[in-house]
Amino acid sequence: MAGEDVKLLGVWFSPFVRRVVWALKLKGIGFEYVEEDLTNKSPLLLKYNPVHKKVPVLVHNGNPIVESLVIVEYIDDTWRDNPILPADPYERAMARFWAKFAEEKCMNSMWTAYMSDGDDQAKAIESMEEALKILEQELKGKKFFGGETIGFVDLAMGWAAHWLGAMEEAACIKVVDTHKFATFHAWMENFAAHPVIKDTLPPYDQLVPFFKSFRQLSAASE
Numbered sequence: 001m002a003g004e005d006v007k008l009l010g011v012w013f014s015p016f017v018r019r020v021v022w023a024l025k026l027k028g029i030g031f032e033y034v035e036e037d038l039t040n041k042s043p044l045l046l047k048y049n050p051v052h053k054k055v056p057v058l059v060h061n062g063n064p065i066v067e068s069l070v071i072v073e074y075i076d077d078t079w080r081d082n083p084i085l086p087a088d089p090y091e092r093a094m095a096r097f098w099a100k101f102a103e104e105k106c107m108n109s110m111w112t113a114y115m116s117d118g119d120d121q122a123k124a125i126e127s128m129e130e131a132l133k134i135l136e137q138e139l140k141g142k143k144f145f146g147g148e149t150i151g152f153v154d155l156a157m158g159w160a161a162h163w164l165g166a167m168e169e170a171a172c173i174k175v176v177d178t179h180k181f182a183t184f185h186a187w188m189e190n191f192a193a194h195p196v197i198k199d200t201l202p203p204y205d206q207l208v209p210f211f212k213s214f215r216q217l218s219a220a221s222e
Contacts, residue, residue, distance in 0.1 A: 004029075004030075004060070004061065005059075005060070005061050005062065006024070006029060006030065006031040006032065006058070006059070006060055007031065007032045007033075007034060007058070007059040007060075008020055008021065008024070008031050008032070008033050008034065008056060008057070008058055008059075009034045009036050009042075009044065009045055009048065009049075009055050009056060009057040009059070010033065010034070010035065010036060010055045010056045010057075011035065011036050011037075011038060011055055012035060012202050012206075013202060013206075013207060013210050014055060014056070015158065015159030015162075015163045016055070016056055016068040017055055017056040017068070018158065018159075018200060018201070018202075019056075019068045019069070019071075019072055019155045019156070019158060020056045020058060020068055020071050020072065020075070021033075021200050022150075022155055022158065022196060022197060022200065023071070023072045023075045023076070023084060023155060024075060025196045025199075025200060026082055026084065026150060026196055027075060027076075027079045027081060027082050027084075028081070028082065029075070029079055036055050038054075038055070041053055045057065048064035048066075049064060049066050051066075052066065054066070056068055056071060058071045058074070058075070060074075060078070069099060069103070069152075069155075069156060072084060072152065072155055073085065073152075076152075084146075084150075084151055084152050084155065085151065085152045086146075086151070095145075095146075095151060095152040095153055096152070098138060098145065098153045098156075099152055099153050099155075099156035099157075101131070101134075101135075102135075102153060102156045102157040103156060105127070105128075105130075105131040105134075106128060106131045106132070106135070106157065106160065107159065109124050109125075109127040109128035109131060110124070110128050110160075110164060110167060110175065111167075112124035112127075113125045113128060113167075113171065113173060113175060114167040114168075114170065114171045114173070114211070114215065115171075115215060115218060121171075121173065125173065125175055128175050129175065129180075132175075132176065132181050132184055133181075135157075135184055136181055136183045136184050139183045139184060139187055140183060143187075143190050144187065144190065144191065145157065145187070150191070150194060150196075150197075154191060158191055158197065160176075160184075160188060161187075161188040161189075161191040161192040161197070162192055162201050162202075162204065162207075163207065164176065164188075165204070166204060166207035166208045166210075166211050167211055169208050169211075170208055170211035170212040170214075170215055171211075171215060176188070
């Protein structure tokens with residue numbers, strides 16, 4: 001659409017921000033990216049997300065949209081080319097279900113495993129592995145969760161293709177066994193190798209020290 005004003009407020013290390021970047025890029029939408037400093041939040045961020053004061057924030061023609069998966073759905077509804085969600089109502093509902101599963105079961109478990117130690121960490125790793133077993137079945141016979149093309153669930157789970165390894169390395173743990181979860185590991189490689197994804201991933205050699213430092217600072221503050 002000509003004359004569109006699309007702005008994205010984000011931070012370089014956030015997988016939630018990248019979901020939005022991926023959606024925009026997959027749709028071929030031009031946008032202005034604004035890097036935020038979360039230790040010194042800009043007036044723009046406070047204006048457009050006064051409730052949570054977090055990124056990402058998509059600003060479309062002056063209207064702010066927040067929460068990464070909500071933003072992805074908004075993008076899909078607004079720009080119809082290269083659909084991210086299926087057209088069929090049942091398939092759309094299932095995509096939302098699996099995206100919610102990825103968020104609640106996988107990301108939350110991985111975050112706990114990364115941030116904790118001892119029994120709590122062991123339980124979180126076990127929870128993550130149980131979730132991955134289920135996702136293995138969902139991926140059987142498919143290149144992506146969306147089939148032959150990247151879809152909504154792929155964007156929801158996309159952090160695992162790059163950030164998960166950095167979190168594992170930072171916390172000195174191993175969650176994704178390439179033999180035990182061969183199908184999921186193949187999906188990780190396929191997702192990360194997609195041209196749009198590959199060209200927008202943050203540098204891994206910067207993510208690892210970032211996550212190490214964040215984990216140490218969080219432990220010191222407890």
